[in-house]
Structures are given as structure tokens and as C-alpha cells.
Amino acid sequence: MSSHFVVRCIDCGHKTPFLPTNLACPKCGSTWREAEYDYAHLAHSLPLQLPGRPFDIWRYRELLPIRSPNPDLSLGEGGTPLIRATNLGMMLGNPNIYIKDERQGPTTSFKDRQAAVAIAALKEAGITEAVIASTGNVAIAYSAYAARAGIKLYAFLTSLVPASKMREVALYGTQVIKVTGSYDQAKMVAAEFAKQRGIYRDPGAMNVPTIEAMKTIGFEIAEQLTALLGPPTDPVTQRTTAPWRTPDWYIQSVSGGPGPYGVMRGFEELNLMGLINKYPKIGMLQAEGCAPMAHAWKQNKDVATPIQSPRTLIATLATGDPGRAYTFLYNRLKNTFGGTIDSVSDQEAFRAMHLIAKMEGISVEPATGVAFAGLIKMVRSGMIKPDEIVVVNCSGHTMPIERNILGERWARNVILPTQSMEETPEEGLLAALSKVAIDRFPRIAIVDDNADVRRLIRRILQSQGNYTIFEADNGRSGIDLIKKELPNLVILDLMMPELDGFGVMEELQSNPDTMDIPIIVVTAKELTNEEKKRLNGHIQSLMQKGDFLSDELLDEIRALL
Numbered sequence: 001m002s003s004h005f006v007v008r009c010i011d012c013g014h015k016t017p018f019l020p021t022n023l024a025c026p027k028c029g030s031t032w033r034e035a036e037y038d039y040a041h042l043a044h045s046l047p048l049q050l051p052g053r054p055f056d057i058w059r060y061r062e063l064l065p066i067r068s069p070n071p072d073l074s075l076g077e078g079g080t081p082l083i084r085a086t087n088l089g090m091m092l093g094n095p096n097i098y099i100k101d102e103r104q105g106p107t108t109s110f111k112d113r114q115a116a117v118a119i120a121a122l123k124e125a126g127i128t129e130a131v132i133a134s135t136g137n138v139a140i141a142y143s144a145y146a147a148r149a150g151i152k153l154y155a156f157l158t159s160l161v162p163a164s165k166m167r168e169v170a171l172y173g174t175q176v177i178k179v180t181g182s183y184d185q186a187k188m189v190a191a192e193f194a195k196q197r198g199i200y201r202d203p204g205a206m207n208v209p210t211i212e213a214m215k216t217i218g219f220e221i222a223e224q225l226t227a228l229l230g231p232p233t234d235p236v237t238q239r240t241t242a243p244w245r246t247p248d249w250y251i252q253s254v255s256g257g258p259g260p261y262g263v264m265r266g267f268e269e270l271n272l273m274g275l276i277n278k279y280p281k282i283g284m285l286q287a288e289g290c291a292p293m294a295h296a297w298k299q300n301k302d303v304a305t306p307i308q309s310p311r312t313l314i315a316t317l318a319t320g321d322p323g324r325a326y327t328f329l330y331n332r333l334k335n336t337f338g339g340t341i342d343s344v345s346d347q348e349a350f351r352a353m354h355l356i357a358k359m360e361g362i363s364v365e366p367a368t369g370v371a372f373a374g375l376i377k378m379v380r381s382g383m384i385k386p387d388e389i390v391v392v393n394c395s396g397h398t399m400p401i402e403r404n405i406l407g408e409r410w411a412r413n414v415i416l417p418t419q420s421m422e423e424t425p426e427e428g429l430l431a432a433l434s435k436v437a438i439d440r441f442p443r444i445a446i447v448d449d450n451a452d453v454r455r456l457i458r459r460i461l462q463s464q465g466n467y468t469i470f471e472a473d474n475g476r477s478g479i480d481l482i483k484k485e486l487p488n489l490v491i492l493d494l495m496m497p498e499l500d501g502f503g504v505m506e507e508l509q510s511n512p513d514t515m516d517i518p519i520i521v522v523t524a525k526e527l528t529n530e531e532k533k534r535l536n537g538h539i540q541s542l543m544q545k546g547d548f549l550s551d552e553l554l555d556e557i558r559a560l561l
């Protein structure tokens, strides 16, 4: 049997051809194995082939453990966009935050890549029935691909998994088995069921096809960053130092960890082929109520203590026992990649989820809220530097969790009166709509010469829907605007042409009509003591550009109105 790859045992080094149903090394019994390809050959053949190929995971087919990819099984997996997070970047003071939008895969998570490769491998091996355990998204992705491949699937899900996700699994024709217990217990029940019935059980997380599929995220990021920013160059000679660019950070929320594990493997292979010359640091985030890896990392231990009963609402991340996967991740981070494993609370995740939706137009499930909350934490602590290039894995569209994050008053009711004889229907409608008329809302003037900053602040205000906003792009026109509109609040920049912010304040103070209007100064400038003195008594609040989040500005504004 000819093959373009072999499987090497990580424990004893023994190499065998790949058979999806042989889950362990025939020599030592280890289930920890890795695919190996002919990197010396691929180093020159692959870059020549790539330009003509579609942007999906099969463009890297020579680096996937499938003998002949079958287009009939494909749902267009991989090839997701890399989107610059402009507004979030401005708030955090980091212009190079990119979102790898895995929501745009066939079932909205990066598990699509895993399912596409794993199901293709099972199909090649002639498997017709399979058992899996899942925290939700693996079951959804496997079910979609199993449907195309004609494979009957049994999915063991913990009862924590939202009902809407369970129904989606069932919709694809998978037999859903709800297990009242933890994910780790669901895995044991699934294993027992498979053994008794003699059905193949897919080990999911650290299996060869899974890791091989996750690699493609790393390949795509490097290709996309190179297209956007060009190849890396030497700062002194300006010479290109490698064909492809890598980010400084790859950020992902983790449960069992196959995502970052596979992505690291991908970057290692790119390095083996001479396509990159630098590894990204890896930032892994867990939910505080189920963070065995983050705890062990903090204590500098290479073995994680399992969490028996996870305390988080975020079912996707509820792997209590990462097992040996943690030790592998720990070693790769310590020895090769660098980075960190940290945790955030469910509340922080919900807040971040709300922020990303409002500021970037991207609605994510709570598990990805964990990744964004972690990103914010890491930028603010200084672990991520302002000029570093960051890529966040963004998976999973919002599930019905909004109740937890929106609070009261998230919708306005328009109740139409029953029509009277004299009224036209339009009059009744207008009368009803006048109750939500905009001129009842507080009026805010934004005076800043930077159009991007005005757009960001406008967006922050609009995301609450309750303000009437005026804008001016220099100090002189700002004064005219404020005198004419008499807003309830002014948001003011200091460094502007014509008349700077200090001048605007002094002029407003000297006019009885405008002297009582509260002012928030938003500045990019480190202020001298002299300047701080000049501001004293004139302004109500001072915020540093690139260092405030939308909620913090809104809290200030609410306090002043």
C-alpha cells in the first residue's frame, strides 16, 4: 500500500502505515501518535501547487492523512476569513488584532475541519457506524459529515449541552444519548457502549485525523497574514527572511486542547518545510469553573489535577480531565512556543461576547467569549504588547444564551393603538413611534480630528441606542457646534488643529450658556503635570485613547448625565 505519510509513535518511535481503526501503536500500545510526511520533498513542491487551488483545507491535501480526498463528502470546510478587529483594536490600543472567523465553516466551529478529515478517514476504512462523546460542537460537526458519508453516529452528550445544540445533532440523523453527568463521565459511558456493541469509537480530541485537521488553521493564518502584511523582513536590511509570516500570538479558548495542539503542529511543519522562521506564542484560555490546565500552568506543573465537577455555564469548555494532552501542551509551550494558559470567569466571557457583537458585528458562543475576555486581560496586563500581531480563533455562533448577558430593556415595545375613525393608520403609527423619538435622548457632542476615533465613540454610544450624537473635526467648529446645539455632554480630544482642546475648554468656560456642560477628555497624549493642572476643574473625566473599553466609557457618560 503506497502512502504519502506514516504514523510515528510518540512514545517508542515505531512507525506504521495509518489505519484509522488501529488506535494504538502495535509495538508499545501507546495511543499518542503523530503523522509524518516527506517534508524535504514538500518544501519545494507544495508552494508551487498552492496558487492554483481553492482556499479550503484540501489545498494542503499532501499534508492530510487521507489517501484520496472525496469531493462528495465536502461541505466547503476551512478557508475561513481573517478579519481585522478595528474597533476592538482601537479600544485596546493594539491595531493588529485579527479574528480567524471559524464561525463561517459549515457548522460554525473549527470542529468542521476535524469532522471533515475524521469522517473521510473512516469512510476510507469502510466504517459504517461510529460512537463519539462531545461537549456539543464535535457532535454537530461529525453529524453533518456522517450524514453525507452515510455513517450512522451515536453521540453521547452531557446534559449541560444546550438543548438547541442537541436538537441540531438529532436533526442530522444522529442518535443522541444524554448523559446526566460530566463530560468525562459521558466519555466513559460512550466507551462502554461502543465496546458492548462492537462499534468503532472515535477518540476525538488527540486522534491523528483531529490533530492533522487542526493544523490547517495554522497554515491558513500564515498564508493570510502574508497576503495582508507581506512576508517578514529583517528590520535592518529590509530583506525578506522567510516566505510566510506568522503572528506573534495565537489565542484560543480550550477544553481538551486539540485546537492549539494541532495549530502548533502546523507551525512546526511549516518550519520543517522552511516556509516560516518564527513560532507564535500560544494563549490558551479556560473557564474559571473548569480550568485544570490553567491551574497546573500557574503552579508550573506538567500534570493537571482533574476537576471532578465543573462549575461553569459554558458547556463547550467543560473538559475536567485533560489527561496527558496537558503535559504535551505544557512541554510545547515551555520548550518551543512560549505563551500562557489562563482563565476568566463566565461573567467576563459574557461581557466580552457582548462587546465583540456590539463593536465588531460578530456574534459568538460563550466559549469564544472566553477567548476574547482572555485577550483583553492579556493586553491590559501587558503580556501582549501594543505592536504584536494577534490572531484569535473565533468559533461557534451565538446559542440562546443572550438572557444571561443582555439584562433588562434589550427591546423596545411599540404598541399600536386601535384605529379611530378620524385617524389614518399612518397617524396612529407615528404617534406610537414618537414614544421612541430620538430627540428625547441625551445629546452628546464628539470633538476630535481623527475620523476613526469619532467613528469608534459614535459606535460605542449607538450600541446603547440612547443618544443623539453631533460631531466636529476641529476645535473651532467644535465651539460653533456646541454653542448651537447645547449638548448635555462633550467628549473632547486635546490635540487638534485650529484650536486645541485646552482652547475649546477655556472658551466654553467663559460662556454662561456652555460653562456647565460636562466634559470628558479622551486623549492619546501622555499629559505633563502642567497640562494636568490646566485641565483641573475644567473637565469631569480623563480617558486614555487605546486604553478603555466601551463599557467603561458608557459608565462615565451615565454618571455625568
Ligand SMILES: *Cc1c(COP(=O)(O)O)cnc(C)c1O
Residues within 6 Å of the ligand: 109, 110, 111, 137, 138, 253, 254, 255, 256, 257, 258, 259, 260, 316, 317, 365, 367, 368, 395, 396
Ligand atoms: C471545541 C471548542 C473549543 C475548545 O477547543 P479545544 O481545542 O477542543 O480545546 C473552544 N471553543 C469552541 C467554540 C469550540 O467548539
Ligand SMILES: [Zn+2]
Residues within 6 Å of the ligand: 009, 010, 011, 012, 013, 014, 025, 026, 027, 028, 029, 030
Ligand atoms: Zn509505540
